[in-house]
Amino acid sequence: MESTIHIGLIREEKLPHDNRVAFTPKQCVWIQHHFPQVRLYVQPSLWRCFKDEEYEMAGITLQEDLSHCSILMGIKEVPVEKLIGGKTYLFFSHTKKKQPHNQHMLQAILEKNITLIDYECLVHPDGQRILGFGFFAGVVGAHNGLMAYGEKTRQFHFKRVHTCHDFQELIGHYFGIKLPPMKMVITGSGRVAAGALEIMGLLGIKYIPPEEYLINKYSYPVYTQLKAGELYLRKKDKTYSRSDFHAHPEEYECRFLPYVTVSDILMNGIYWDHNIPPLFQADDLKKDNFHIQVIADITDDTNGSIPCNLGDSTIDQPVYGVNRDTMEQTAPYLPGTVDMMCVSNLPNELPRDASQYFGDQLMKYVFEELLKEDNEMIRKATIADKGRLTPTFQYLEDYASGI
Numbered sequence: 001m002e003s004t005i006h007i008g009l010i011r012e013e014k015l016p017h018d019n020r021v022a023f024t025p026k027q028c029v030w031i032q033h034h035f036p037q038v039r040l041y042v043q044p045s046l047w048r049c050f051k052d053e054e055y056e057m058a059g060i061t062l063q064e065d066l067s068h069c070s071i072l073m074g075i076k077e078v079p080v081e082k083l084i085g086g087k088t089y090l091f092f093s094h095t096k097k098k099q100p101h102n103q104h105m106l107q108a109i110l111e112k113n114i115t116l117i118d119y120e121c122l123v124h125p126d127g128q129r130i131l132g133f134g135f136f137a138g139v140v141g142a143h144n145g146l147m148a149y150g151e152k153t154r155q156f157h158f159k160r161v162h163t164c165h166d167f168q169e170l171i172g173h174y175f176g177i178k179l180p181p182m183k184m185v186i187t188g189s190g191r192v193a194a195g196a197l198e199i200m201g202l203l204g205i206k207y208i209p210p211e212e213y214l215i216n217k218y219s220y221p222v223y224t225q226l227k228a229g230e231l232y233l234r235k236k237d238k239t240y241s242r243s244d245f246h247a248h249p250e251e252y253e254c255r256f257l258p259y260v261t262v263s264d265i266l267m268n269g270i271y272w273d274h275n276i277p278p279l280f281q282a283d284d285l286k287k288d289n290f291h292i293q294v295i296a297d298i299t300d301d302t303n304g305s306i307p308c309n310l311g312d313s314t315i316d317q318p319v320y321g322v323n324r325d326t327m328e329q330t331a332p333y334l335p336g337t338v339d340m341m342c343v344s345n346l347p348n349e350l351p352r353d354a355s356q357y358f359g360d361q362l363m364k365y366v367f368e369e370l371l372k373e374d375n376e377m378i379r380k381a382t383i384a385d386k387g388r389l390t391p392t393f394q395y396l397e398d399y400a401s402g403i
Contacts, residue, residue, distance in 0.1 A: 138195020
């Protein structure tokens, strides 16, 4: 007879508190039905998007002490004092790029003989990430970008996403809203862009191919989408190859500039790292033909692909202005400024739907593999194994030893 595997869903303790969870109550029920050897326990939480009573009503055990669980699952980083030695943890650790603010946490994980499996490192055989909240970041980011444009122009008003119980209620809000003529450009082709496109579809905003978008005017709202191959071309021969671009981004130039002269809103969902050229330069903001009034920087890299991203905004105050001449931050919705929406935790505005989407991917592609004795996908995503860095993550040695 198989021995019972005890798995705990931990309370999010990092501040500000995250309200998402790895599995919804219904998903917990499904798991316990299909994997009879698994018992799930949920740590009580005052801020989780699914209330404690919802888990109780589903027959899932609420328990403060999870020390009997061998596997503990969260979403965000776990504060050092909350880490339980000898356990296997799954969460987004934000350590693989040697992020300074999580150095102490990784050191504690190694000291406490913990096994750390990072959601971000779980990939399909072709290298595509399995888990992420990008789709709902795109949904909320696109909505917030439109909301900011409505407030800036005073032509329409959108309610805040976080006031909606779920995505279904947000969709109901769109009924009957008539949007003015405006042009939007969406960058990227991943989950973030897919979420933004969902909002375009729900609002009945028409897609226009890039070449037509640049030269035509429209009496109704339109958008275009620029994928990496349309945004970046190799300087030498004006071609694009995904693998070559990621290996040698410095050999590519960005072709976005014409779009700043004809667009009202930019919704940025493109992948960026410090070697990739930005979409435009800070000096371009000062020019008379810089037409963009609102930028929803959904991928949100401070001073990254958008030079006027001066830092994160918050769910409570999602928009700030930027003076185009001085690049200084201002109040939102002032004339002549560019308004920036740079919220780093957008899925927290639709946490129930975001959690369900995340849990679905986790159940389909990860959970069964997690229960196996040895699994390549899980092994490749394991940063620390019983307090030791795994071979794939040996490059973190100096970071983990505090050198």
